[in-house]
Amino acid sequence: SQxxxxxxxxxxxxxxxxxxMNCSYKTSINxxxxxxxxxxxxxxxxxxxxxxxxxxxxxxxRVTLDTSKKxxxxxxxxxxxxxxxxxxxxxxxxxNYKLTFGKGTLLTVNP
Amino acid sequence: xxxxxxxxxxxxxxxxxEARLRCSPMxxxxxxxxxxxxxxxxxxxxxxxxxxxxxxxSGMPKERFSAEFPKEGPSILRIQQVVRGDSAAxxxxxxxxxxxxxxxxxxxxxxxxxxx
Numbered sequence: 001s002q003x004x005x006x007x008x009x010x011x012x013x014x015x016x017x018x019x020x021m022n023c024s025y026k027t028s029i030n031x032x033x034x035x036x037x038x039x040x041x042x043x044x045x046x047x048x049x050x051x052x053x054x055x056x057x058x059x060x061x062r063v064t065l066d067t068s069k070k071x072x073x074x075x076x077x078x079x080x081x082x083x084x085x086x087x088x089x090x091x092x093x094x095x096n097y098k099l100t101f102g103k104g105t106l107l108t109v110n111p
Numbered sequence: 112x113x114x115x116x117x118x119x120x121x122x123x124x125x126x127x128x129e130a131r132l133r134c135s136p137m138x139x140x141x142x143x144x145x146x147x148x149x150x151x152x153x154x155x156x157x158x159x160x161x162x163x164x165x166x167x168x169s170g171m172p173k174e175r176f177s178a179e180f181p182k183e184g185p186s187i188l189r190i191q192q193v194v195r196g197d198s199a200a201x202x203x204x205x206x207x208x209x210x211x212x213x214x215x216x217x218x219x220x221x222x223x224x225x226x227x
Contacts, residue, residue: 040221042117
C-alpha cells in the first residue's frame, strides 16, 4: 500500500500547548500536504510543502519535510479548543494528480 | 463563489438498491476526485475525472461502481445493488485546471451512505 501513516493516532492536549503530529510515507513525492477534518465534515487544506523544501510556516502552523526519511511533521503552536479535529497528511507522487491520504491523527484540545 | 457541493448529505438504501451521489465542483474547476472514508480511517481514492473523461479509476471496485462527469451537470458516483459494506462517507473534491495553485483539493461535505 502507498498509504502514509500518521502518528500518534490520537493526541489530547490542553489549550495553549503545542501539538506535533508526524507522517511517514513510502514512495517518492512531488509534494506533501496537510488537511484538517472536523467531525462529519469534508477536509480543508492547511498547507503544502514541496519536495525541495524542508520547512514551511503558515500562521500557527509549521511543517517540516525530510525526504531522506520519508517523513513530515505538523506543529500547531499555542493550540485552541477550535483546533480540535482530525489531521491528515497526503502526498502526491509521480502521477502528479492522485493524493494519497494517511489514516490521520485525532487531536483534542481541552479548554 | 460556492464551494464543492455534494448531495444528498445523507442517503439510506436497502441492500440491492442503487445509490446515486452527486457532486458539483467549484466554479471554474474541471477536475473531480471521489474518495471513500470508513469510520476512523483515512480517505481512500476511488476515481479521478475530467469533463467527459475518466482519467484514473484504479481505486474503484470493478463491479457495481461507476462514475461520470458529463459536459453539463454534476459528477455522479453510482453504486448499483448496494451491500452493507458500501456504507461509508463518500467525499468529492475538485481542483482547477492544471496550473500553479492547482495542486490542492477542495472538498465537499460528503455524502454519508447507510445500507440497511
